[in-house]
Amino acid sequence: MGNDGTRVVVLGVGLHPFGRFPEKSMSDLGRTAALEAMKDAGVSYNDIQAGYCGRVVASTGVGLNIFEELGSTGIPVTNVELACASSSRAAEFAATAIKAGVHDMCMVVGVEKMPRGMLDLGQSGGGGMSFAGAMGLALLPGEYAMQARRHMALHGSKREHFAQVSVKAHKNGCLNPYAQYQVPLSLEEVMNSRMVADPITLYQCCPTSDGASAVVLCSEETARRYTTKPVYLTVSMGATPIYTPGEVQLSEGPTAWLAQRVYEKAGLGSEDVDVAQCHDAFTPGEVLTVEKLGFCKEGEGGVFVWEGNTEITGKKPMNTDGGLLSRGHPMGATGGAMITEIVRQLRGQAGPRQVANARVGMIHNAGVGGIQLSILTT
């Protein structure tokens, strides 16, 4: 979705708190978030012309069940899956449909209920054991850990640089009533927690979570009927890794390359970003992403974070709602939660988490094998 045609407004946002809710169904979670987003937008379900549902492990039809609980108005409903970036990608699809004039108002619901413990990347279809899993290679925190270790070897970043990401995330999470963990963690507590994949300790891993997010999107013209202070989804674009001959790489996608394209489409630069959300599933996520989004030079991400530049009061506030690490990461819901926080920041509704004079927000959401970057503006 580029910056042409009608502009798309994020008219309403809503969440079901993230955490563990064994007594609730996925429809319960999704319905709660959707009702909050529609209330925030000032619209009713009859105004929604298309529905999109971001989800990963949830079964076929989960989106249709959630939307069916809200009403039975005949609208098309589509499930979208891009691992942890599912609802970010779903928002791009919704925005593209609005830009194309196919629909005037759409709602994206993201939802997930996850079991406790490390994600099973080694599983394969048919109940067999996958080769990578059996070989000990299917270690998801290990992918981030190996990027961190490479960064440490090339650029001299230190363990505490990564750990500080989690300290900051939990500090912010304490200010977010929707966060899964609203408990501060000291640097010592983070660094001394159980080692999962060196240098990543347990408290540098996001939790598995239950939760839901919802986002109502509409055309600029329609938004005028509801608000005088719209927040625009100015650009949202995705990518998959780009092959470079003779180069070993581990990244989930060409973030730096896509960031340039997104900035260009928005007519903005990295210096214009006032607040950002990035995919801190594991702490190296933030250290690596601040470099790729152009917030600091390559190799300086660890120091940049360590010096407090990504704090709410820093130069580039990042993951002001606690991020995946503290807010939680119900995979399908995460993209919508990132949009929700940026919208609240740009509206000046973030309360104790508010970044002063935030007018441009950026989102980096990574799925296994794909990324999505978005810019929101006032």
Place this chain on the structure above:
Amino acid sequence: MSDSGEGSTKHMVPLRAGIFRLPDTPEGKPVLLGSRCPKCGAYYFPKRHICIGCGHDGLDEAELSARGKVWTYTIAGQTPPGSLVEAPYALAVVELPEKVAIRAVLTDVDLDAVRVGMDVEITLAKMKEDQDGNDVVSYKFRPV
């Protein structure tokens, strides 16, 4: 079983066929099997059909080098689901001279001594025994 009893021979069985060539003896080295593009010469592991570099469809099977360097690594402190290798262990991305990246567990190594740039070579690794008592084998890398 007609061939049971003393004198029965234990066999080596690959954990997954087609990924590496078994050595003739348990002391030998396995050989990784990747792909090579006959048009532009690029190598890949695991095998693929189409060259990402030049788009050529129809790559040849290629034996890959036994030695490489640790490009990056981590020390796994937790055993991932389904793994036959138990934590703690060193997991590495090994860069071979063919410019392919191999994810592999390192063995016969001091976990505190693993470094980016370390020279390593492939080695045969027993992963488990099957129900007939055969060794199910695969590969790991070890310091040279």
